[in-house]
Amino acid sequence: MLKLSNESKVGILTAVGITLLVLGFNLLKGKSLFNDKKTIYAVYKQVNGLQPANTVEVNGLVVGSVQDLDVMDKNAGRILVTLQIDKKIEIPKNSVARISSDLLGTKKVQVEFGNAQEYLESGDTLYAAVDGSISDAVMQQLSPLVSKLQGTLSKVDSVLISVNGLFSVENQQNLSATIANLAPTMRQLDGVTRSLNQKLAENGSIDQTLTNLATFTSNLNSNNEKINNILSNANKAAAALGNGSLDSTLSNLQGAVRALNDLMNSLNTSDGTLGLLLNDKKLYSNLNATMVNLNHLVEDLRYNPNRYVHLSLFGKKNKVLPIPSDSAQ
Structure with a gap:
């Protein structure tokens, strides 16, 4: 049996450890241990906080992950995002890779399928788009409210300044003096009110007046038809006068007055028979x-x-x- 020295064992264990560390690190970064993924690229002007290992989803299903982000120019105006997607997923060429986030702020790449009949291969580039973050949407909704709140606060500040001016030491003294002078006036007013109540209790003229007013109103209601007839006749008379009958009557009356004046003139002169008899x-x-x-x-x-x-x-x-x-x- 081959006997290994302690130095060899340490070297083997070190190599195995380094290998496991590299594999684990790549696994944590979203890199698969086996080459069953295809690489797709997308170029963004800003990634909105996207990080490696964030998921790539299609219709809510996780189909891959973000592998890497690289700056393409010195101003970071273009950022190349490398996506690893399952080879079994066929992505039309006119699809869009949209960066979005959930309620907790976790970023992800949402692939929205197009309707093209040709599909992306490994190494192709997707169209890129970025959704506004939830904070941006909230700020967009809150901006009008903030503007209104600022206007309201400025008005409140003006009111408070005016109130502070009203409650200056001099105004407080004047207010105290006014309240002190108001107390005797209120007592006099109370006395006048009591005297008035006593007079009203002793004299029932107001009650009688109200009773008469109620009776008058009742009479008006009972004679409402007659009043309407009188008004109707008045309207008819006004209409007749407006139609020109008054003018003709006045004209006839003026003619009769002129004839009577002529008769009186003839009687006053001695030219006619009646004038001779009278004069x-x-x-x-x-x-x-x-x-x-x-x-x-x-x-x-x-x-x-x-x-x-x-x-x-x-x-x-x-x-x-x-x-x-x-x-x-």
């Missing part, structure tokens, strides 16, 4: 005398008809009767 005293006297004589003639005819009609068959002369004095007037 000529001599004519009036003659007419009056004529009427008196005519009256005498009628009375004489009534008492002495034989004087005017002779009916005697024998030629006898009739006696003439005197006219009564009352009839001759």
